[in-house]
Amino acid sequence: MENSSSTTPASFDQLNRDWYIDKAVQILVFIGGISAIVFIVGIFVFISKEGFGFLFGEFNFREFFFSPNWRPTSESKETFGILALIAGTASVTGLAMLIAIPFSLGTAIFIAEFSSGKTREVLKVTVELLAAIPSVVWGFIGLAIMNPIIIQTFNVPVGLNVLNAGVILGLMAAPIMTSIAEDALKAVPDRYREAAEAMGATRWQVIYKVVLPAAKNGLLGAVLLGVGRGFGETMAVLMATGHSINIPTSVFDSVRALTATIAAELGETAAGSPHYQALFTIGIFLFIVTFIINLIADLVVRGVRKG
Amino acid sequence: MVKLSVSDLQIRYGGATALEGVSFDIQEHEIFGIIGPANAGKTSFLKAVNRMDMFDPDMRVDGKIVFNDVDVSKIRNVYGLRRRIGVVFPLPVGLPLSIYDNVALSPRLNGQKKKAELDIIVERCLTRAALWDEVKDRLDSLGSLLSGGQQQRLTIARALSQDPELLMLDEFSIAVDPVTTMRIEDVLKELRKEVTIILVTNLVQQARRLADRTAFFLEGQCVEVGMTEDLFTGEVKDQRTRDYVEGRFG
Numbered sequence: 001m002e003n004s005s006s007t008t009p010a011s012f013d014q015l016n017r018d019w020y021i022d023k024a025v026q027i028l029v030f031i032g033g034i035s036a037i038v039f040i041v042g043i044f045v046f047i048s049k050e051g052f053g054f055l056f057g058e059f060n061f062r063e064f065f066f067s068p069n070w071r072p073t074s075e076s077k078e079t080f081g082i083l084a085l086i087a088g089t090a091s092v093t094g095l096a097m098l099i100a101i102p103f104s105l106g107t108a109i110f111i112a113e114f115s116s117g118k119t120r121e122v123l124k125v126t127v128e129l130l131a132a133i134p135s136v137v138w139g140f141i142g143l144a145i146m147n148p149i150i151i152q153t154f155n156v157p158v159g160l161n162v163l164n165a166g167v168i169l170g171l172m173a174a175p176i177m178t179s180i181a182e183d184a185l186k187a188v189p190d191r192y193r194e195a196a197e198a199m200g201a202t203r204w205q206v207i208y209k210v211v212l213p214a215a216k217n218g219l220l221g222a223v224l225l226g227v228g229r230g231f232g233e234t235m236a237v238l239m240a241t242g243h244s245i246n247i248p249t250s251v252f253d254s255v256r257a258l259t260a261t262i263a264a265e266l267g268e269t270a271a272g273s274p275h276y277q278a279l280f281t282i283g284i285f286l287f288i289v290t291f292i293i294n295l296i297a298d299l300v301v302r303g304v305r306k307g
Numbered sequence: 308m309v310k311l312s313v314s315d316l317q318i319r320y321g322g323a324t325a326l327e328g329v330s331f332d333i334q335e336h337e338i339f340g341i342i343g344p345a346n347a348g349k350t351s352f353l354k355a356v357n358r359m360d361m362f363d364p365d366m367r368v369d370g371k372i373v374f375n376d377v378d379v380s381k382i383r384n385v386y387g388l389r390r391r392i393g394v395v396f397p398l399p400v401g402l403p404l405s406i407y408d409n410v411a412l413s414p415r416l417n418g419q420k421k422k423a424e425l426d427i428i429v430e431r432c433l434t435r436a437a438l439w440d441e442v443k444d445r446l447d448s449l450g451s452l453l454s455g456g457q458q459q460r461l462t463i464a465r466a467l468s469q470d471p472e473l474l475m476l477d478e479f480s481i482a483v484d485p486v487t488t489m490r491i492e493d494v495l496k497e498l499r500k501e502v503t504i505i506l507v508t509n510l511v512q513q514a515r516r517l518a519d520r521t522a523f524f525l526e527g528q529c530v531e532v533g534m535t536e537d538l539f540t541g542e543v544k545d546q547r548t549r550d551y552v553e554g555r556f557g
Contacts, residue, residue, distance in 0.1 A: 194400075
């Protein structure tokens with residue numbers, strides 16, 4: 001065997017241009033990927049730093065979570081209870097989900113299973129457009145349109161309440177939930193549908209017995225992302241809830257949301273004051289809750305891929 | 308008694324003709340083989356029988372297919388038709404449900420709710436499809452996670468669970484090992500007492516083993532229909548049939 005004619009080791013083991021480009025791209029992509037983590041950690045550290053003074057000072061676990069009295073500027077005695085704010089956020093988000101879940105699942109099923117061609121394209125674009133409407137516009141709709149409608153229809157003194165914000169938030173969350181739910185339905189392979197139809201399943205039976213069970217994790221993920229969206233929404237709820245501290249007993253009660261409280265009050269507090277730090281503590285709480293919701297959504301959606 | 312009567316069938320996709328000039332009758336309790344190379348129109352034929360053409364807007368079916376004295380092109384409730392016809396596709400489709408639910412799906416669609424009845428159906432169908440022994444201890448696991456060959460047998464069990472009058476198998480052995488194939492073939496021989504079977508196959512020897520009569524499809528034409536034995540002993544009307552069964556092309 002003649003070795004002289006074959007390539008010498010050195011001739012192909014070169015760090016050539018392709019190799020450097022590849023390395024550079026790897027590093028760039030790595031920085032991009034790692035930056036998301038850096039930002040998240042950075043935000044958490046920042047919020048925590050601002051809130052920690054309160055957390056280790058005036059913070060009283062029982063008062064903070066179980067007192068409905070949010071009186072950060074009281075002359076006699078300041079109290080920092082966020083129970084009413086939690087109740088406000090929870091009631092509005094809950095009502096929003098009651099509205100958004102049937103709406104978005106219905107729309108997603110129609111788009112994915114029943115429409116075709118032009119109808120489907122138009123619907124998809126419309127839904128995406130809806131998702132892109134700024135939240136302040138939704139808040140404006142709540143303030144200027146929903147408010148008088150609620151006052152007239154239900155004969156109540158104030159139209160800025162749980163009902164108003166719940167409807168607005170539901171309509172806001174529905175498009176993004178629809179989008180994700182539709183993706184989940186589309187991910188169910190057509191051969192499943194054909195196999196079921198070949199057995200004589202009607203269209204509804206195919207959806208109910210085969211497609212929905214197959215897509216259930218993705219659909220659950222869509223719902224949880226909707227909940228996260230509702231929980232974190234600020235501007236629209238600030239405008240539509242009435243922004244008054246209340247533990248609601250009916251949908252016509254005005255409430256105040258956690259997010260809206262931060263948005264409305266932070267600008268008027270002295271940096272470093274207990275009030276300022278308490279608002280950041282609310283921020284930490286929101287951060288943790290949203291993180292948990294997203295984590296569950298992520299785990300659930302991951303379940304889809306495995307199944 | 309004639310179970311399925313086909314006359315002057317023509318199937319087109321857009322402008323292209325997939326199958327034309329097909330006319331034959333299939334008798335009750337007969338195993339009717341259809342052999343032929345790829346693109347002969349075999350699968351299109353099956354699709355036309357149980358009205359799967361509805362899923363394909365390009366597919367046009369002309370001529371007449373009569374099942375149980377009913378013209379399938381004029382049928383109003385296609386679901387009722389499809390429930391009487393079991394289909395096994397060439398590639399296995401284990402639905403993403405539990406193994407049990409895969410087989411119980413069809414009885415449930417027909418309104419069977421009793422657990423005890425369903426248990427009996429599931430066991431019987433899985434046994435017939437030669438799958439029971441392998442899965443009886445894990446009926447709750449996902450059907451779509453079985454191996455290819457197991458999924459194919461699951462598909463067969465599901466088709467049997469429809470308690471069909473007509474069973475159409477489209478190259479069922481493509482994803483199944485030879486031993487299992489022989490076991491399923493034995494089951495098919497048994498089933499002929501109750502069911503009429505259309506067996507589409509690439510394997511001419513499989514048609515020889517099972518089919519009473521066999522049709523030879525080639526390039527969208529039905530070249531010949533005859534007793535299977537005649538086709539294999541050279542008593543053919545068309546030279547191309549002899550060439551095909553003797554493996555000289557295709």
